[in-house]
Amino acid sequence: MSFQFPLILDGGFATELERSFGKDLSGKLWSATCIRDDPDAIKFVHRSYYEAGATVATTCSYQASLQGFAEAGYSRDQAIGFMQKSVALACQARDEYEQAHPNSNKLVALSMGCYGAVLANGAEYTGDYGNVSVQDLVRFHKERLDIFLSTPDTKVDMIIFETIPSYLEAQAIAEVVKETKLPPVAVAFQCRSGDQIADGTSVVQALEAVNSSEIFATGVNCTKPEFVQTLLAIVYGYHTESTGQALIAYPDGGESWDAVARQWDSTSRLPEEAFGCMMAQCMKDYGPRVLVGGCCGTGPNHIKSILEN
Known part of the structure; x- marks a missing residue:
């Protein structure tokens, strides 16, 4: 593994598709609909982030699994096709961008969303997985990895297990x-406060669970901006004392999801300039x-702002 740090990640994927194309992505497995009906929109969002200055495009595979697709009425073959195409589209966007911009050194990260x-x-914001065991979660993630990483003629540069809310899942x-022999792996936790991940486990204990030579970066994502400074001090301190890992951080844009109204409440949204200053x-x-x-609610202008500050 040889990355040129710092690396600039992209921002929210579904929320940017909504903003750019007016799509209703509030339902379950929105990615399947977009992959099937409008793959060019997915590539457009990847390119938008590259053009904004992101080094890394993240695949639109966060929710994707055989279990989820089966529950939504898709066959196993359809599910595998959707999952592999999510990887192929990001890789195509990377390769096309590099053809137009030689030596731009763009990367693709496979998004491995949590079981929640x-x-x-x-559950991705509570870590409440019921009676699921560690071995159940091992099988769940291995099955998905086998499918994603067997995508024909494509190669991801890294894997990010993201929005992890549960110590069990860690x-x-x-x-x-x-x-499992894998590309470079990073792990990012969803946090409910300045010192706890979503299920109430301390951030330090969660980091200890993934303190492994096979994992090159750990940190936080999809977490409210007001917790970021405190959390990053904890993560950085832990890395300095205990690991050689890099720090990964991509909070959301501050908005809250209103489950009743099925829409984002933008009253707590952090302005793009303020977000960029914080991450810079x-x-x-x-x-x-x-x-x-950035994560949910952030877009290309948030990423551009990081680089401008």
């Missing part, structure tokens, strides 16, 4: 990466071994 994302019941991921300061304070970007 597949449940589509809010243990499962550590087992998966230990047992992260690079100054904790760099150069950092990966920074």
